[in-house]
Amino acid sequence: MTLLWIKALHVFFMVAWMSGLFYLPRLMVYHAQSDIQAVKDQFKIMEKRLWYFVTPFAVLTLVFGVWLISLYGKDWFVAAKWLHIKLTLVTALYAYHGYLFVLVRKFAKDENAHSSRFYRFLNEAPVLVVFIIIVLAIVKYL
Structure with missing residues (x-):
């Protein structure tokens, strides 16, 4: 029973984390399009708060994921290609999360060097990665 609760919490925090990772670059799309300083300042606040809001979900996703692996054991881990x-x-998603923090800091300093098109791509790119992760976790193929 404990295993199922740990798995449920892992999935919950992953969904919460991904929601933030999908929304943050969308805010950056709008931020990059804006020419009005008051609007840019509002986006700075929203981006910073969202990044700090979802970061604990990233940590908890990791904690419950590692816990799951430990419950399944070393032999299972080695065999689960x-x-x-x-x-x-x-790991790539955690790097992406960190890169978003770099971008949040650049926006905060009004040092954005990218177009809204760049942020549109950045917003859509992790969807395929998350899809593959979910397929791997459910189908357990390989």
């Missing part, structure tokens, strides 16, 4: 691919992709 799909999990190694998933963890590589998850």
